[in-house]
Amino acid sequence: MSPRGDAARGDRPPSKLLHHGLSAGRPDPLGATWDGEGVNFAVFSAEAELIELCLFSPDGRHEIARIPLRERDGDIWHVYVAGLTPGTRYGFRAHGRYAPEQGLRFNPHKLLLDPYAKKLAGRFRWSDALHGYRVGPARADLGFDTRDSAFAMPKAVVTDPAFAWGDDRPPRHRRSQSVHYETHVKGMTAQHPGIDRRRRGSFLGMASQPVLDHLNKLGVTTVQLMPAQAHLSERFLVEKKLSNYWGYQTIGFFAPDPRFLTQGEVWEFQTMVKRLHSAGIEVLLDVVYNHTAEGNELGPTLSFRGLDNRAYYRLAENPRYYIDDTGCGNTLNTGHPAVLRMVMDSLRYWVEVMHVDGFRFDLATSLARGPEGFDVDGGFVSAIRQDPVLREAKLIAEPWDLGPGGYQLGSWPHPFMELNDTYRDSVRRFWRGDGELMPELARRVLASAERFDHSGRAATASVNFLTSHDGMTLEDVVSYSAKNNWANGEENRDGHEPNYSDGMGAEGLTSNPEIRAARDRRKRNMLATLFLSQGTPMLLAGDEIGNSQGGNNNAYAQDNPIGWVNWDRPDTELMDFVSELIWLRQAHPVLRQRLFLHSRPRGTDGIPDLFWRKPDGSPPSDGDWHDPEWRALCIEIRAASTTPSYSMSDDVVFVVFNRGEAVDVTLPPPLPGSEWRWLLDTSGGAVPGTETRASVRVPADSVAVFDQSARL
Structure with a gap:
């Protein structure tokens, strides 16, 4: 018979219940809410038989009271404790049946974090006592463990998140003007020489003037920002003396990650946001609502599992086991009303209280999978699309997971943008020299319209990137033909494949000047392609200064110089080049259009919005598109045919992507009274602003850009 989750009466701490200060409280809002006179506690559990609030000493080491939550409204348990103040440390214990075969995993010996905790304090220590079962091979998770886990757990902390925002306003850049920059708070700041050492690796370091100046x-x-919500490191990493540096093991969806706090206070995150806003920079959070740090059935009991396992997680047909569409042991059950509410409350909290501007949803397909599979009309997507608080937030889906039908690139509705991994792969392969990639390049440069141009979506829905945290840096893409993940301790078996990378004649660092020059040019070509493409460009932090991870394409466990941005010898020429590309993109509206281009005549002048051309000026035939000898693609771009006449631009740009030998390119006739002007040459040969006539010679392996200027 499965044991019940009744705590042994002899191991309870003295009952200091402050009887004169207890009252029923209220079921809303969930979490711990201070009102100036005391704290209201409310927590969800549909199947617990009793919930206890545990109060701890200021240092979190001693449990000083257990207070039964006698009041229950539906599935919300609550109590009000007068006299408590911000800084109070607490947790919960949940009583009920321990029957893993039925998906029930209550164990009151395990201290549980409040899912709505706004702040965590104290060190997390891996211990067998964290598990609801007696660790060992005999019965696996079917046994029952009576050891108290409080000593190994961080504690939730009552918090007053009020902050002097002053005149803070979200920048709200138009999507067509946006340039995204993916970065890690610690990785960006840990080695930056201009940041005070006491603030490196922190939110305050991210808000420092040197970082703001660099971004501007x-x-x-x-x-x-890569995950900034509270997370834990997996046990197998800790035992290897590593950690989960990236942070994709969330345990607190409302709490800033303590590792980025220098003083342990929530206002540090808010200060970062305010300072970034003052510099005109939006803040998006990479959020992990698809799974938690509790792992599979053999994982620890830290919060959700102990409060209501069958509600918080998607369970298999045999409810002892978890559906794992994430590759991380479990999948959060956003189909349950209470879990969906938690996710929505979390998103609104980060927007309303912490002033963030949007979110990137990790493994987003898991969040939108219903009983019949991926469902864009289901609860999660519909809840977000109708929410008034999230109406102005930027939303980016990572449109895949490991579950059935998990790859959903292009399937998300407005207003979601999507990370476009086909863009990454196609551009890498094109510049590496893979055969018959011209059609692929053409599609990617036009924001992958074959996937995204439906249901009123904008071209900006495609978030184009060359690299991201998950993979090689740009420097490594041109410096390594194979990944180098040995430092991860997994025999180089981990990490994404294929990388479509190329050491170009050497592996890693080289002193060969020809190889170094070729690598530099390929980086410029790839970056130019990124910023000349329709869609929303995303740059990985450090790519603009030549940052390398030594070929590691899965630096998730490298909280050290491998994973951090190296500011020691930045490639300032490359940084200036990236800045020039971004300026060029902002100066020419036709490079960043909201509407898709389809080579259709414009109503104002009858000229198609896009011309594809071969170097001799002729349009390519069907056979040309698949000719492996065709190496130079030319594009003439105007405002999209469906652009309203009142916002129609006379801007015209001509771009050449040449991955072959030097080639003579015939320019199309300019508008009357205009001349073509050479704006960009990634080979460094042309002088920007130089006017040119009917034909130009575009250097080998280069990108060239021209616009039209009035003839003097």
Whole structure:
């Protein structure tokens, strides 16, 4: 018979219940809410038989009271404790049946974090006592463990998140003007020589003037922060003396990650946001609502599992086991009303209280999978699309997971944008020299319209990138033909494949000047392609200064110089080039259009919005598109045919992507009274602003850009 989750009466701490200060409280809002006179606690559990609030000493080491939550409204348990103040440390214990075969995993010996905790304090220590079962091979998770886990757990902290925002306003850059910059708070700041050592690796370091100056100099409009919510490191990593550096093991969806706090206070995150906003920069959070740090059936009992396992997680047909569409052991059950509410409350909290501007949803397909599979009309997507608080937020889906039908690129509705991995692969392969890639390049340069141009979506829905945290850096893409993940301790078996990378005659660092020059040119070509493409460009932090991870394409466990941005010898020429590209993109509206281009005549002048051309000026035939000898693609771009006449631009840009030998290119006739002007040459040969006539010679392996200027 499965044991019940009744705590042994002999191991309870003294009952200091402050009887004169207890009252029923209220079921809303969930979490711990201070009102100036005391704290209201409310927590969800549909199947617990009793919930206890545990109060701890200021240092979190001693449990000083257990207070039964006697009041229950539906599935919300609550109590009000007068006299408590911000800084109070607490947790919960949940009583009920321990029957893993039925999906029930209550164990009151395990201290549970409040899913709505706004702040965590104290060190997490891996211990067998964290598990609801007696660890060992005999019965696996079917046994029952009576050891108290409080000593190994961080504690939730009552918090007053009020902050002096002053005149803070979200920048709200138009999507067509946005340039995203993916970065890690610690990785960006840990080695930056201009940041005070006491603030390196922190939110305050991310808000420092050197970082703001760097982002502004580049022309970045939006930073996309890798997970900044409280997370844990997996046990197998800790035992290897590593950690989960990236942070994709969330345990607190409302709490800033303590590792980025220098003083342990929520206002540090808010200060970062305010300072980034003052510099005109939006803040997006990479959020992980698809799974939690509790893992599979053999994982620890830290919060959700102990409060209501059958509600919080998607369970298999045999409810002892978890559906794992994420590759991380479990999948959060956003189909349950209470879990969906938690996710929505979390999103609104980060927007309303912390002033963030949007979110990148990790493994987003898991969040939108219903009983019949991926469902864009289901609860999660519909809840977000109708929410008034999230109406102005930028939303980016990572449109895949490991579950059935998990790859959903292009399937998300407005207003979601999507990370476009086909863009990454196609551009890498084109510049590497893979055969018959011209049609692929053409599609990617036009924001992958074959996938995204439906249901009123904008071209900006395609978030184009060359690299991201998950993979090689740009420097490594041109420096390594194979990944080098040995430092991860997994025999180089981990990490994404294929990389479509190329060491170009050497592996890693080289002193060969020809190879180094070729690598530099390929980086410029790839970056130019990124910023000349329709869609929303995303740059990985450090790519603009030549940052390398030594070929590691899965630096998730490398909280050290491998994973951090190296500011020691930045490639300032490359940084200036990236800044020039961003300026060029902002100066020419036709390079960043909201509407898709389809080579259709414009109503105002009858001229198609797009011309594809071969170097001799002729349009390519069907056979040309698949000719492996065709190496130079030319594009003439105007405002989209469906652009309203009142916002129609006379802007015209001509671009050449040449991955072959030097080639003579015939320019199309300019508008009357205009001349073509050479704007960009990634080979460094042409002088920007130089006017040119009917034909130009475009250097080998280069990108050239021209626009039309009035004839003097």
